[in-house]
Structure formats: C-alpha cells, structure tokens
Amino acid sequence: MKFNPLLLILLFLELTSSSSAAPLPNDAAALLHFKSKADLRNQLNFSPKSSSAFCKWKGVECSDSRVIRLIVEDVKLGGVFAPNSLSQLAELRVLSLQNNSLTGPIPDLSGLVNLKALFLNRNYFSGAVPPSLSALHRLKTVDLSYNMLAGSIPASLNGLDRLYYLRLDFNRLNGSVPPLNQSSLQIFNVSHNDLTGAIPVTPALSRFNSSSFSLNSGLCGEIINKECRSERPFFGSQANVTAAPPNSQAAVLGQTAKLDGAGGVMRRHKRAALAIGVTIGACIFAISVICVGIAARRRWRRAAGKGEMAKIGLEPSVTGNEEAVMRIEEENDELAEKVKRAQEVKQQQQMLVGKSGSLMFCAGEAAVYTLDQLMRASAELLGRGTMGTTYKAVLDSRLIVTVKRLEAARFAAAKQEVFEGHMGAAGGLRHPNLVALRAYFQAKEERLLIYDYHANGSLFSLIHGTKSGKAKPLHWTSCLKIAEDTAQGLCYIHQAWRLVHGNLKSSNVLLGSDFEACLTDYCLMAVATPAPDEDADSLACKAPETLRASHGEATSKSDVYSFGVLLLELLSGRPPSQHPNLAPDEMMRWLRSVRGEEGGESRLEMLLEVALACSVASPEQRPTMWQVLKMIQEIKEMILMEDSEFNPNPN
Ligand SMILES: *[C@@H]1O[C@H](CO)[C@@H](O)[C@H](O)[C@H]1NC(C)=O
Ligand SMILES: *[C@@H]1O[C@H](CO)[C@@H](O)[C@H](O)[C@H]1NC(C)=O
Ligand SMILES: *[C@@H]1O[C@H](CO)[C@@H](O)[C@H](O)[C@H]1NC(C)=O
Ligand SMILES: *[C@@H]1O[C@H](CO)[C@@H](O)[C@H](O)[C@H]1NC(C)=O
Numbered sequence: 001m002k003f004n005p006l007l008l009i010l011l012f013l014e015l016t017s018s019s020s021a022a023p024l025p026n027d028a029a030a031l032l033h034f035k036s037k038a039d040l041r042n043q044l045n046f047s048p049k050s051s052s053a054f055c056k057w058k059g060v061e062c063s064d065s066r067v068i069r070l071i072v073e074d075v076k077l078g079g080v081f082a083p084n085s086l087s088q089l090a091e092l093r094v095l096s097l098q099n100n101s102l103t104g105p106i107p108d109l110s111g112l113v114n115l116k117a118l119f120l121n122r123n124y125f126s127g128a129v130p131p132s133l134s135a136l137h138r139l140k141t142v143d144l145s146y147n148m149l150a151g152s153i154p155a156s157l158n159g160l161d162r163l164y165y166l167r168l169d170f171n172r173l174n175g176s177v178p179p180l181n182q183s184s185l186q187i188f189n190v191s192h193n194d195l196t197g198a199i200p201v202t203p204a205l206s207r208f209n210s211s212s213f214s215l216n217s218g219l220c221g222e223i224i225n226k227e228c229r230s231e232r233p234f235f236g237s238q239a240n241v242t243a244a245p246p247n248s249q250a251a252v253l254g255q256t257a258k259l260d261g262a263g264g265v266m267r268r269h270k271r272a273a274l275a276i277g278v279t280i281g282a283c284i285f286a287i288s289v290i291c292v293g294i295a296a297r298r299r300w301r302r303a304a305g306k307g308e309m310a311k312i313g314l315e316p317s318v319t320g321n322e323e324a325v326m327r328i329e330e331e332n333d334e335l336a337e338k339v340k341r342a343q344e345v346k347q348q349q350q351m352l353v354g355k356s357g358s359l360m361f362c363a364g365e366a367a368v369y370t371l372d373q374l375m376r377a378s379a380e381l382l383g384r385g386t387m388g389t390t391y392k393a394v395l396d397s398r399l400i401v402t403v404k405r406l407e408a409a410r411f412a413a414a415k416q417e418v419f420e421g422h423m424g425a426a427g428g429l430r431h432p433n434l435v436a437l438r439a440y441f442q443a444k445e446e447r448l449l450i451y452d453y454h455a456n457g458s459l460f461s462l463i464h465g466t467k468s469g470k471a472k473p474l475h476w477t478s479c480l481k482i483a484e485d486t487a488q489g490l491c492y493i494h495q496a497w498r499l500v501h502g503n504l505k506s507s508n509v510l511l512g513s514d515f516e517a518c519l520t521d522y523c524l525m526a527v528a529t530p531a532p533d534e535d536a537d538s539l540a541c542k543a544p545e546t547l548r549a550s551h552g553e554a555t556s557k558s559d560v561y562s563f564g565v566l567l568l569e570l571l572s573g574r575p576p577s578q579h580p581n582l583a584p585d586e587m588m589r590w591l592r593s594v595r596g597e598e599g600g601e602s603r604l605e606m607l608l609e610v611a612l613a614c615s616v617a618s619p620e621q622r623p624t625m626w627q628v629l630k631m632i633q634e635i636k637e638m639i640l641m642e643d644s645e646f647n648p649n650p651n
C-alpha cells in the first residue's frame with residue numbers, strides 16, 4: 001500500500017493522542033455496508049464471515065477494536081459512497097479513498113467527529129462539497145481534488161480552525177473564494193474550477209500565489225495580480241443586478257487603457273527611473289510609518305492626559321457633547337433591555353427560522369460569543385453619528401469589539417432579508433485595509449453590527465487632532481501611505497462583490513495596529529435612507545450627483561469623489577467644508593499656503609492632481625478606483641526612484 005508522507009505524520013499524531021472509547025461491533029457493519037455499495041467489482045476482502053476480525057481487513061486499522069484508519073487507495077473501487085456507511089465510524093481519524101472510481105455525491109460525513117484527514121481525491125464524485133465537513137472540527141487535511149464537484153465552496157469551512165491542507169483543484173466549483181482566514185492553512189489549491197470574483201485578501205489566502213488559483217478565468221484581485229472588471233452594476237442597484245454580464249476580456253482590457261490627465265503627468269516624470277530604489281524606498285516608507293505612529297501617539301498621549309480616552313471615536317463631528325467621555329451604563333442597560341424585548345418579539349413571530357435571537361457571524365467564521373455574552377460586556381460610548389451609535393465592548397473573554405447600533409429610523413425601510421443579504425455580502429469582505437465586519441444582529445427595531453476594534457483612532461483625529469486647536473498637516477509620505485491604503489481598501493470593495501462604500505470620510509478611516517488605514521462603515525448606505533441633517537463636512541465629502549435628488553444613490557464613482565475630498569483633507573489638513581473651489585494652479589497655491597513651506601513641491605503637486613481628478617463634478621470623467629490606485633502607486637514608485645538617484649549609494 002502506498003502511503004502519503006502526510007498520512008505518516010498524521011499516524012504519528014494519532015499514536016500520541018489516546019483514544020478511550022468502548023469497543024463496539026457496529027464498525028464491521030458500517031464497513032460491510034460501505035463495501036456493498038462502493039465495491040461492485042469486489043476488490044475488498046471485507047466479508048460477514050470474518051467480521052469478528054474486521055480490524056485485519058485490507059486497509060483497516062484499529063485501536064481498541066474501533067476503526068481509526070481506513071485507507072483504500074488505487075484499487076479501482078467502483079460504485080457509490082453510501083450515506084450512513086462509513087460515517088458511522090465515530091473513531092475514524094483518517095479516511096482515504098483516493099484514486100478510485102467512486103461516483104455520485106459525497107454523503108453527509110457529520111458522524112465522523114474525530115476525523116483529521118480526508119482524501120477523496122481522484123474519483124468521480126459529483127454534487128456539492130459536503131457542508132457537513134464544516135462540523136468536523138478536528139479536520140486538518142481535506143483533499144477533494146480531481147472530482148466533478150459543483151456548486152460553491154462553503155464559507156463555513158472557515159470555521160475549521162485547524163485546517164492545514166485544502167485541495168479542491170480540478171473540479172467544477174463556481175461562486176467566489178470564501179475569505180478563509182485560518183492561520184493554520186499551509187497548502188491550498190482551487191485551480192481549475194469555475195470560480196469568479198475578487199479573491200479576498202486575508203492573511204491566510206495572501207500566503208498563496210497564482211499557482212493555487214490558476215485556470216479559473218473569472219478570478220481576479222491583488223493576490224493573483226489581475227484587475228477585476230470594476231464597472232459592473234454595483235450592489236444595491238436592484239434593477240441591473242441580475243443582468244450582470246459575465247466577465248468579458250474586452251472590458252478588462254478597456255479598464256487598463258491609458259489614463260489621461262494625472263496619469264500622463266506621472267509618465268513624463270517617470271522616464272528616467274530605474275529599478276534600484278526598492279530598498280531605499282522600503283526604508284523611507286518604514287520611516288514614514290514610524291513618523292505617523294509617533295505623531296499619533298503624541299496626540300493620544302496628550303488626549304489621554306486630559307481624560308479624553310474615548311474621544312478617538314467615530315464621526316466625532318456629529319457628536320453633540322463629544323468632550324464628555326464616560327462609561328454609559330444606563331445606555332448599555334437600556335440597549336440590553338431593548339434587544340431582549342425585540343428578541344422575544346422575534347422569537348414569537350419566528351421571523352428568521354432557525355436563527356432567532358442569535359448573532360449572525362459573517363464569512364463562515366465560528367461563533368466566538370453569543371448575543372447574551374455580548375450584552376453582558378462592559379461598554380463604552382465611542383461616538384454618535386448619523387448612522388448610529390458606536391460602542392467599545394469588552395467581553396468576559398477579554399475580547400474587545402466595536403458594536404455599532406444602527407439608527408432605527410434610517411434603516412427601518414430595509415426589509416430583514418434585504419438587510420441580511422447586504423450584511424452577508426459586506427461581512428464577506430476581508431482585506432487588510434478594511435475593518436472586518438464579524439457579525440450582525442437584527443430583531444424588530446434593533447440592528448447591531450459587530451466589527452473588529454481598532455484602538456488607534458480615526459484618520460479624522462490624526463489629521464485634526466483631538467482638540468479643535470491648530471493641527472499640522474501630515475508629512476507627504478504619510479499622506480501617500482494613507483492614500484494608498486485607503487485606495488486599496490476601496491478598490492477591493494468595488495471589485496470584490498461590486499459593492500460601494502457610500503460613506504467615505506476621514507472619521508470612517510480607522511488606524512490599524514501598524515497605523516495602516518482601515519475603512520469602516522462601508523456598504524451601509526445601500527440599505528439606509530438619507531440622513532436628514534448632515535453636517536457641512538460630511539456633505540462636502542459627498543459627490544454632487546448623490547445630493548442632487550434627495551435619493552441619489554451612491555456609486556463606485558461617488559466613492560471616487562469622496563476619495564478625492566479625503567486626499568485633499570490629508571494634504572491640506574483642513575476639514576472638507578473649508579476646501580476652496582479653485583482652478584488647479586490656485587489650488588496649489590492654497591495648498592502651499594496652508595501647509596507652510598516644505599520641500600517636495602512636485603510630489604505634492606502630483607498628489608493634488610490625483611485629488612482633483614477624483615473630485616471632478618461629472619461622474620463619467622472621474623477615474624475608477626483601480627486607476628486611482630495605479631496613479632498613487634506610480635507616484636510612489638517614481639519618488640522612490642528619484643530619491644535613489646539623489647542618493648546612489650545608500651549604504
Ligand atoms: C491511480 O491508480 C492507478 C492504479 O489503479 C495507478 O496506476 C496510478 O498511478 C494512480 N494514480 C495516482 C495519481 O496515484
Ligand atoms: C453554480 O452552479 C450551479 C449549478 O451547478 C448553479 O445553480 C449556480 O447558480 C451557480 N452559481 C454561481 C454563483 O454561478
Ligand atoms: C484573520 O483572523 C485573525 C485571527 O485569527 C484576525 O486577527 C484577523 O483580523 C483576521 N483578518 C482578517 C482580514 O479578517
Ligand atoms: C508559488 O509558490 C510556490 C510555493 O508555494 C512556488 O514553488 C512557486 O514557484 C510559486 N509560483 C509563482 C508563479 O510564483
């Protein structure tokens with residue numbers, strides 16, 4: 001018999017982990033039932049006559065008279081894998097039926113609660129990847145490659161937190177790649193399927209290169225360095241969602257066509273550049289990140305000294321009494337009370353069958369806390385905005401999350417299923433420049449969103465300080481870094497599931513642990529009604545076409561506009577409502593005057609050009625986010641090369 005080296009490793013693991021189950025005779029029956037349907041050519045020596053010695057049957061290995069391994073490979077086993085046959089082997093650790101001729105669907109395997117390794121590759125299995133796999137929490141290895149499996153890859157595989165090896169290559173799987181995020185995942189392959197859409201940029205999936213994703217014509221995104229077609233109908237425009245055309249090569253090519261305006265300027269500057277600047281560049285950026293860090297820390301220290309700990313919150317401009325920072329226990333109690341009441345109502349009405357009263361965890365991630373635990377968490381008000389109120393919640397497990405309680409009036413019009421659909425989509429987004437939406441809850445009037453908590457505050461507080469005093473504009477290298485991060489996050493939102501952010505402003509850009517910019521509050525506009533009373537800065541971030549009619553819908557192009565405003569806010573250090581509307585050269589003069597004297601004029605000018613290209617009035621004339629990202633990256637590349645020319649011997 002041929003042993004996979006991995007199986008040997010697993011065998012070793014098994015021998016070191018003890019099993020203490022009582023012997024049961026049922027295993028022989030399960031094996032015989034399997035043979036009766038799967039071995040029509042009679043290759044196996046399983047027989048009722050020898051059933052007392054079933055542990056000696058070919059391929060069977062026992063421990064304490066229970067089958068712990070079944071390895072039947074390369075024997076042309078022909079037939080089907082019957083339900084309720086091998087799935088009765090509750091002590092089974094390793095099951096390999098690889099390289100046989102089994103047909104039909106893979107049955108429910110949820111009875112194999114101890115299974116660690118499953119090899120069903122190289123058969124003719126059809127049907128779906130069994131969702132029951134997600135219940136087998138000890139699984140480390142799953143190989144279903146070279147079959148005829150169809151349908152989508154279950155996002156619930158994300159709940160297998162020991163998964164080390166997942167091969168699904170050479171099947172007919174469609175849909176998108178789920179945002180797998182197991183730190184354990186080391187071997188992964190979904191090549192040769194019909195998968196589509198942007199590959200989620202999770203730390204786990206980022207480990208793999210195009211070799212793991214090849215031969216799926218519809219896949220795109222950063223990881224395989226392929227642009228997604230960005231101009232499909234966006235999420236939330238009901239009319240044309242179903243009419244979305246399949247990816248067309250022509251459109252992809254159209255997207256990469258030459259840019260005018262800012263892009264052209266950059267190309268001119270770039271001509272003399274050579275590829276030696278990378279190391280120096282890395283240093284410059286490391287330094288810039290450190291600078292941002294130091295500046296920010298200084299601000300927070302100052303803020304903390306004045307007892308303003310929680311003022312790092314979201315949408316501070318809308319908070320009426322934002323100076324006051326306190327634990328708001330009554331608020332929390334009231335919230336808990338309301339949620340409980342709503343939950344009861346919901347349970348009575350059985351509105352969401354099988355889901356009543358529970359948090360819905362996104363992206364197939366395991367439920368790591370319950371609604372009750374969340375409600376018992378100690379909470380602190382972070383901020384109040386037009387979308388809702390944001391709290392920091394510290395669970396008993398010490399896990400800290402951000403809970404956003406949505407303003408009922410603004411979300412009342414969204415039906416439960418519609419809201420669920422949107423949150424399901426937004427919750428599937430995973431990217432280093434997005435604040436991950438982990439879970440959501442909805443009951444009659446109560447809607448909660450649970451995000452990762454970011455302790456480093458928002459871009460708003462970084463730019464404007466936590467006091468209303470005079471803040472110094474950020475150094476252009478920090479501007480460039482934040483602009484690139486933000487553009488990357490937006491690009492991913494636009495490309496992944498054709499979503500739009502809809503509410504981009506500096507208070508919705510949080511700073512991650514490495515001071516990377518992370519977008520939050522994304523994709524909520526599509527289910528919200530417009531805010532009745534927005535402040536001047538928020539209004540100034542919105543594209544004119546979305547303000548014109550009272551219900552102007554946000555689009556990817558209106559996000560580009562908001563990005564332009566954000567970039568100008570970064571460069572000038574001035575809030576959006578104070579940005580003048582001037583001709584480009586006067587704009588440059590204004591920018592120089594508000595920044596004070598500083599070198600790097602031409603760099604500033606290039607970034608300003610990008611900002612102005614984004615915020616032109618006509619949506620059609622704005623670049624796409626992908627084009628904007630490319631412009632910013634060209635500027636960065638060029639600066640690195642220029643600096644390396646000034647300084648040819650950096651060592
Ligand atoms: C599959 O099994 C056949 C024998 O049935 C063998 O010749 C072949 O090499 C095996 N293929 C792989 C990839 O193991
Ligand atoms: C995937 O294929 C199945 C048929 O096998 C089809 O019903 C389903 O709509 C497809 N899903 C996607 C997202 O293309
Ligand atoms: C992936 O999971 C880890 C925890 O395992 C978490 O810290 C991280 O934020 C997740 N990343 C994304 C992009 O969801
Ligand atoms: C992808 O990564 C594998 C290692 O996991 C490596 O052997 C291979 O050369 C890489 N391929 C490309 C195209 O980078």
Ligand SMILES: *[C@@H]1O[C@H](CO)[C@@H](O)[C@H](O)[C@H]1NC(C)=O
Binds near residue numbers: 169191212
């Ligand atoms: C993925 O699978 C394909 C097809 O089986 C193979 O050609 C490729 O080398 C594999 N890549 C990795 C990284 O395993």
Ligand SMILES: *[C@@H]1O[C@H](CO)[C@@H](O)[C@H](O)[C@H]1NC(C)=O
Binds near residue numbers: 239240243
């Ligand atoms: C839907 O798309 C078609 C073209 O693909 C366009 O003619 C039509 O106006 C669009 N409908 C809406 C409501 O946007």
